[in-house]
Amino acid sequence: QVQLVESGGGLVQAGGSLRLSCAASGSNFRIFTMGWYRQAPGKQRDLVATITNGGRTNYADSVKGRFTISRDYAKNTMYLQMNSLKPEDTAVYYCWVHLISSDYWGQGTQVTVSS
Numbered sequence: 001q002v003q004l005v006e007s008g009g010g011l012v013q014a015g016g017s018l019r020l021s022c023a024a025s026g027s028n029f030r031i032f033t034m035g036w037y038r039q040a041p042g043k044q045r046d047l048v049a050t051i052t053n054g055g056r057t058n059y060a061d062s063v064k065g066r067f068t069i070s071r072d073y074a075k076n077t078m079y080l081q082m083n084s085l086k087p088e089d090t091a092v093y094y095c096w097v098h099l100i101s102s103d104y105w106g107q108g109t110q111v112t113v114s115s
Contacts, residue, residue: 002026002104004095009109012085016113020080022095022106029076033098036069036080038091038111045094049080063089085113 008020024032035050049059049069057069068081078095090113095106 002032002097002099002102004097004104004106006093006095006106006109009093009111011112011114014085014087014113014115016085017081017083018085018111019082020093020095020109020111022078022080024076024078024095024097027099030073031099034071034078035096035098036078037094037096038089039094039108040091043091048093050096051078082111085111087113087115089113 002024003026005023006020008018010018012018031053033050033052036048037045038048039045047060048063049067051057051069051071059067066084071078090111092108092110094108097104
């Protein structure tokens, strides 16, 4: 069983920055594939970025060049640095972990970008 605790969401003006954190516990952090998804009101949950246990990253086209995903193995924590935020980035952001054949989700953290 994996437990995920997210933090770092909030309200920011367009052009601003936020950093989300996802602290993982309950299993071997080093073997996770991890990522961030987001869900805006009335829309499906979409992939934002992923990072493998080897550090390979992947980003949605809409966030490339603005968001950076990273992980700190010593702290069992994953981050999403979000720069140049736009109103269309407003959503609930979810931490995601894939371990063997199971997927785990955090509780979600709200990010609101005002114009």
